[in-house]
Amino acid sequence: MTVSLPDLFLHFLTLSLLSIGGAISTVPEMHRFLVERTGWLSEAGFTSSIALAQAAPGPNVLFVAVLGFNVAGLPGAAAAMAGILLPSTVLTLAATRWMRANRGHAGLRAFSAGMAPLTLGLVFATGWLLALPFVRDDAHRWGALVLIAATVWLTLKTRLSLVWMVLGGGVLGAIGIV
Template identity: 70%
Template sequence: MSVFATLAPQLGPMFLHFMALSLLSIGGAISTAPEMHRYLVGQQHWISDTQFTNSIALAQAAPGPNLLFVALLGWNVAGLPGAAAALAGIVLPSTTLVLAATRWASNYKDTRGVRSFTLGMAPLTLGLVLATGWLLAEPYLRVPQHRWAMVGMIALTVLLTLKTRLGLVWMVLGGGVLGAIGWV
């Protein structure tokens, strides 16, 4: 039996699931990370909780697009074909929809409906990003040795975000350094 035949059972369902998530990813693919976790780790058991968290951390620390973590998740499930299936699934529907919606919205940008829609999406996006942050922090908050360091790092990140203009890339880099030296 070929390697592709062994991976085929995961590729189709993962591709379709990520296509559906693509249309729900308001605020970027990272906003659907809790659902990806539920599906890949909790429901299908294709990857572990550690693999999931490490995929997101690695992709966020690397230069490049924010959605690289999707390819890493797919890679952990089924290698290169899995990375391609996950990435294509998350990119194709939303890209097609965005192209069509952008053309339409540019023609009607001054209407009350378009302005209201834009303002109404802000709280939804914020809620999805907060849920993702909780999903990524929660495993470390459960470990007593990491709990207070993680709470301190979360508080510092929130403070720096609200009180300074420090770029997020520097905060991610700082978190990576703290993790590398064993502080968290």
Template identity: 60%
Template sequence: MTGTLTAANLADLFLHLLLLSLLSIGGAVSTAPEMHRYLVGERGWLNDTEFTASVALAQAAPGPNVLFVPVLGYQIAGLAGAALAIVGILLPSTVLSLSASRWGRARRDTPGVRAFTGGLAPVTIGLLLATAWVLARPFLAEPTQRYGALALMALTVVAMLKTRLAPIWLILAGGMAGAAGLV
């Protein structure tokens, strides 16, 4: 689908990402379920495999987790899509984060600020679990990959909780398991 969107579609993509930027508590990856709903389900600009492959490719690369957004934009509309996607997802949240952090730093000991920051933890965890579900669904739906994918996910969770192993090693192990045909 690369490069086939009209100017109105590009503007719509940009505006949607501007709004999602303000919901990206815990990072841009926490908005992946909504991006999937919009890009795959509503617009049909990508299919499940393209969406998951774009996210996986960007997550495997070194750098911030927001890299998947311009990869999705590129898949949809080439370089223009990538540029609009990264600006759309970063601009509002960056401005809001800078403003809120300055305001919150000056008031960090007030009960309201402490309650707000404490309340964001469960929201972030819920958004990340929703993202995990969206990314795991294509593998779980495939009977030949279902048990391997579940085992790999369980081992990754256990390793993250019980060790101080850097996530890059778990990504490498997952890639090796995939290359060996285990997942």
């Protein structure tokens, strides 16, 4: 199957403009494009790419490079990263300068307050999409549900860093508990 680097770049370029809350909030659309529409990645390859990148140290957006790499090697990684970073970087610089100059405007404060629940919903949808293959699998269902519940509880009830939760989930998976 032939991978079109311009199509990969343009799709991630478009997603960058829609990624309210970061690139991770567009994972459902990345999945639709890379797995369902083009078939450039398998279901397992997609989920593994994101899990690997999220477990690694560094910026959260690195999962885009891993997806691009798994689709088309180094050129794919470069195309995906350039696509996801270019418009959001330019837009962020312009918006930040404009917002700084107009920070007292009531409409601007209302817009910022309204974006929080939208971002939370997009991140929840991404988490659900990544968990769904494990929840559907009989061998992993209960372990995945317990791990999800424990993570939600720890996040809401403690000040434990998410890094430790990711590390703990990785260890539990590595030793075969989950």
